[in-house]
Amino acid sequence: MKFLQNGDVNLTTKTKTYALDSAGSRLFLILNPVAGSCKAEQVRNLLKQYCEMHGIGYDIYETTGKEHLPSIVRQAQEQDYSVIAAAGGDGTVSAVASGLLHSQIPLAIIPVGTANLLARELAIPLEVEAACQLVVKGGRIRKIDAMQVGDQILISHISIGSYSRIAERTTVAAKRYFRQLAYVWSALAELIGTRVWRFNLRIDDREQRIRAAFIMIANVGEMGAASLRWGAEVEPDDGQIDVCIVRARTLLHYLSFMWHILWRQHKQSPHTIYLRAEKNIKVSTKWNLPVRGDGEIIGRANVDIQIIPKAIPIIAPVVVPDKMAS
């Protein structure tokens, strides 16, 4: 851990906002230097500039990819940090959030990953300087729901089927150089051989068998492009997780699915079923399909999710745009 400087931050989570006007607190930043769009030096410099300007102290930990981030976050909580910030993509954010489960310490996000889905969902600025300003100047606290898989916490999406296979095909290097286009290329390669699989799906202890191209389990509506959303009702802090079952079998079906998404007519799509869960979701299949959680491959062929409502406090802008209107 690199110690850089100390200072003051004041948090008032009871009012669901935070401000920087009292002494005695510090900020701890976890920075993923290889996240999609991350320019580590720029993040370090801007944070230094804003913290010094507001008299705030901070420490920075740069990830190596080999550490257990939730443990590092739990250690940081014992050192009286008032804000934990994550500069990275959704993978870094969810690993940091894992360490903050049920904590009163809020999580701030500097979105420098490839997709940055949670940041988009919460209207956190994607521009580094504005994001650093939000970390330092503060905003409102949104307590978002979490999905627990074993000892891991996921906050955006869990998918299994053709969608997770697309992600598995997309290499880290391709993501860094081609950003979202890397996924488009992998998607074309996957969809040329479209198919469906049989899944056992259990939602809130009710079991069913389904055929689907993929199942998207979404706490966050953002798909990552052009404000498209997985479902009209997906909200990260409503105590529910949405299950989007995509049954497209041909390229034409996929185009129809996308058309309904584009025109925000999710429920009219003949190739999609929407379900909601409040307690738990279990998916299993005999096929060796990758399970993708918050941008990382987290397992294969089955996933068992416990839903934890309002589990993680996150600093977001006070004004939130209407997502379905954009």
Ligand SMILES: Nc1ncnc2c1ncn2[C@@H]1O[C@H](COP(=O)(O)OP(=O)(O)OP(=O)(O)O)[C@@H](O)[C@H]1O
């Ligand atoms: N120094 C490092 N070297 C190599 N890999 C790293 C390093 N630090 C973190 N990682 C890896 O980075 C991954 C997390 O990346 P992250 O999700 O933050 O960015 P991203 O994948 O570009 O963005 P997004 O998830 O939003 O698409 C993890 O697999 C982690 O192990």
